[in-house]
Amino acid sequence: DAGITQSPRHKVTETGTPVTLRCHQTENHRYMYWYRQDPGHGLRLIHYSYGVKDTDKGEVSDGYSVSRSKTEDFLLTLESATSSQTSVYFCAISGPGLYGYTFGSGTRLTVV
């Protein structure tokens, strides 16, 4: 996944704990997105960013917050993790004139 990396790749956490996932890009793209992917639901948009400190909600934003202090970094925080947030989380970027997204490799999060 040239140009976009996610960390950690795997995470197991306990219910009620805060969790932060990181997305880092080297493409200098303005737009960054956080998705979750679940069986039966596919990819669902959580939050997206259209610039430093500029973010907006997606369709499944409850329980999640994001921050973007630098162009290259987009953080997703679960303030108090719940079992329903067990999922695979993907970061994506998009650029001018390009079709669709470039995705990261994903973070597999398990909340126990």
Added chain:
Amino acid sequence: QKEVEQDPGPLSVPEGAIVSLNCTYSNSAFQYFMWYRQYSRKGPELLMYTYSSGNKEDGRFTAQVDKSSKYISLFIRDSQPSDSATYLCAMIPRLNSGGYQKVTFGIGTKLQVIP
């Protein structure tokens, strides 16, 4: 009703078969259509994209769009075990010159090509 409908499969075919993957959609505003391939435990990667109606061919892959029927297809000729993956259709109403894209995805079809 979802904006984009895609059969999740799984679809199992023998090596060398022609595979047909399909999506239907309800929003007539969609003009740009994409197919992503996602290997197990990996992120989706853009496989093909087309604009409006018609066919587009890339090696063993052909993407087809029929806007009048709101139906898109991906054909894989001479399928290989390495084609085993989940294929997601995706679509957008327009290309934003600034780069923002609100992509609507299908749920994905899991394909297995048996050697």
